[in-house]
Amino acid sequence: MATLNRQIKFASRPTGIVTASNFQLVETPLPVPAEGQVLLKTLYLSVDPYMRGFMSTRASYAAPMELGDVMIGGTVGEVVESKNSKFQVGDIVEGRSGWQAYAVDDGKMLRKIDPSIAPISTALGILGMPGLTAYFGLLEIGKPKAGETVVVSGAAGAVGLAVGQIAKIMGCRAVGTAGSDEKVRLLTEVYGFDGAVNYKTAGNLKAALAEHCPKGVDVYFDNVGGDVTDAAFDLLNTGARIPVCGQISSYCADKPDVGPRLLWHLIVKQARAEGFLVYQFTEKYKEAIPQMAIWLRDGKLKYQESIIEGLENAPQAFIGLFQGENTGKQLVKVS
Amino acid sequence: MATLNRQIKFASRPTGIVTASNFQLVETPLPVPAEGQVLLKTLYLSVDPYMRGFMSTRASYAAPMELGDVMIGGTVGEVVESKNSKFQVGDIVEGRSGWQAYAVDDGKMLRKIDPSIAPISTALGILGMPGLTAYFGLLEIGKPKAGETVVVSGAAGAVGLAVGQIAKIMGCRAVGTAGSDEKVRLLTEVYGFDGAVNYKTAGNLKAALAEHCPKGVDVYFDNVGGDVTDAAFDLLNTGARIPVCGQISSYCADKPDVGPRLLWHLIVKQARAEGFLVYQFTEKYKEAIPQMAIWLRDGKLKYQESIIEGLENAPQAFIGLFQGENTGKQLVKVS
Numbered sequence A, B: 001m002a003t004l005n006r007q008i009k010f011a012s013r014p015t016g017i018v019t020a021s022n023f024q025l026v027e028t029p030l031p032v033p034a035e036g037q038v039l040l041k042t043l044y045l046s047v048d049p050y051m052r053g054f055m056s057t058r059a060s061y062a063a064p065m066e067l068g069d070v071m072i073g074g075t076v077g078e079v080v081e082s083k084n085s086k087f088q089v090g091d092i093v094e095g096r097s098g099w100q101a102y103a104v105d106d107g108k109m110l111r112k113i114d115p116s117i118a119p120i121s122t123a124l125g126i127l128g129m130p131g132l133t134a135y136f137g138l139l140e141i142g143k144p145k146a147g148e149t150v151v152v153s154g155a156a157g158a159v160g161l162a163v164g165q166i167a168k169i170m171g172c173r174a175v176g177t178a179g180s181d182e183k184v185r186l187l188t189e190v191y192g193f194d195g196a197v198n199y200k201t202a203g204n205l206k207a208a209l210a211e212h213c214p215k216g217v218d219v220y221f222d223n224v225g226g227d228v229t230d231a232a233f234d235l236l237n238t239g240a241r242i243p244v245c246g247q248i249s250s251y252c253a254d255k256p257d258v259g260p261r262l263l264w265h266l267i268v269k270q271a272r273a274e275g276f277l278v279y280q281f282t283e284k285y286k287e288a289i290p291q292m293a294i295w296l297r298d299g300k301l302k303y304q305e306s307i308i309e310g311l312e313n314a315p316q317a318f319i320g321l322f323q324g325e326n327t328g329k330q331l332v333k334v335s
Helices: A120-124 A129-142 A158-169 A181-189 A205-212 A226-233 A263-268 A278-297 A311-322 B120-124 B129-142 B158-169 B181-189 B205-212 B226-233 B263-268 B278-297 B311-321
Strands: A004-010 A023-029 A038-046 A075-082 A092-095 A102-105 A149-152 A173-178 A195-198 A217-221 A236-244 A258-260 A272-275 A305-309 A329-333 B004-010 B023-029 B038-046 B075-082 B092-095 B102-105 B149-152 B173-178 B195-198 B217-221 B236-244 B258-260 B272-275 B305-309 B329-333
Touching: A004 A311, A023 A311, A038 A092, A038 A120, A038 A311, A075 A102, A075 A120, A092 A120, A120 A129, A120 A329, A129 A158, A129 A217, A129 A236, A129 A278, A149 A158, A158 A173, A158 A217, A158 A278, A173 A181, A173 A205, A181 A195, A195 A205, A205 A226, A217 A226, A226 A236, A226 A258, A236 B263, A263 B236, A263 B272, A272 B263, A305 A311, A311 A329, B004 B311, B023 B311, B038 B092, B038 B120, B038 B311, B075 B102, B075 B120, B092 B120, B120 B129, B120 B329, B129 B158, B129 B217, B129 B236, B129 B278, B149 B158, B158 B173, B158 B217, B158 B278, B173 B181, B173 B205, B181 B195, B195 B205, B205 B226, B217 B226, B226 B236, B226 B258, B305 B311, B311 B329
Parallel strands: A149 A173, A149 A217, A173 A195, A217 A236, A236 A272, A305 A329, B149 B173, B149 B217, B173 B195, B217 B236, B236 B272, B305 B329
Antiparallel strands: A004 A023, A038 A075, A038 A102, A038 A329, A075 A092, A258 B258, A272 B272, B004 B023, B038 B075, B038 B102, B038 B329, B075 B092
């Protein structure tokens, strides 16, 4: 076993676009588990858009990271030493070790992963936070009914891919937006979307979306905000629901993002926009994960991972999220 | 009885601010009721911000008015001739005769008013559309809990005054925004608001509101949009509800109103913004009106009317709404 840990620390606050200089790779002593703790070796770490919020001092739903902190984030790890009777060496667990090769953990928030159900990396994707975000955001907030039209922005991302597919499972028309022709092709040819729009080349976004939504938009699952959202709001049907999951188009803005005021649409359409965090639904995870696993097993739900190898490349993987480089879940294989 | 009717017709579409030239007063033959109809003499007519939407061709929740139409709107009238067995001469009814001195009506949508409960003008205000808008928007969408803070914009308007008072009845802290020091004084000294802000002179609106909302904002009932709404969104608590009732600050804009994008706040606060029309709750009117009447009788609910005399002055009364001239319900006494 290694005698040193490797960690990526938060080195400087980005102003606008995140760059490699906001991170620092350091070597530190291997942590030693105390009584009740386990030592985890990180196998996969997750990079997600929400992390950008924690790098900013702008008010958010949790306190910002401090400079010098190890970057936060979800991980899948292996127990390599255990002083906690609930865990054995060799157990695979999902937790929040952050961007480092090893971490100690008291086990309270660890979730054991059964590698026989699906590849363990899915615990960070389709059977983890992004998959659950899609599941609860769409079903609990979007409340789609069969025959309705669901539009999802950022459709080729980890959350978006799942939203579109769950919409199809519910009997809805699924339409997505994404940032390349290749992604658009994947959405319709591989993931069963009924239509998809490349927002970068569409020109008139409203017209492009309208073409795929002949009956208007009943649920708009928003991952991106900005122009795409403006266009979707223009197409809302009466009684539409808008689960607001992310606004990635503005996460790296260095000043408040400005656009047409949208609340008027809510009145005209008697529509509801509701922001959410997946953690609101923690108590229902135990129902959702088996359901998602069944859909996965039955081939109703497919997933895709973009995997970059090496802890040292985590910043690059993270930065790529904001440049639309990933399709599906972006992971870093650490060990 | 008169032999001529007087009507105010929609003469030209406003671009931006509404002006007197958008209306035309005409004399027409007195209409004659057919079998099943009544002839109504208009006693009061209501002018309301929503009417601006019907003067525009911008997409809204109903088709726009055509040039030459009699201006639409709620009225309280007296049956002066009846060929409908359900109505007798002398009955006082609430209906939608629009801006005219007389109208025929088939009675299907008329509601008889009992003058012994409250002045008949209240059927257009606190016991009519604006009062019901406040009631359902606050209770059904805002869902205030005792101890929470409710902020209402346009608080000195017909809807806003009722929202603040119902919030107090529910045990909430009520804070309003209005456009003059006199209105602010009325809100706190007469209508029981815990705090009020003059948005025109406050300078830093967020700071001014925050001073009156030491525990943040749980319900933001929005009548106005614009800067006031931007400030209120900055103060939302986790789980906040935003009934979106009106956006009067932008009704007369001649181009799309632009401002900071607000959806991010919904995520950060896991908050819900929901637009509504009072007509969604038609089936519950029969519960709400008696409840409002009881609160009125018990002095828990007060109301205020701004009354302009003369049908010919209806345009001026309407235009005044957008200049913040009214306090409480703006009515025109026609006869």
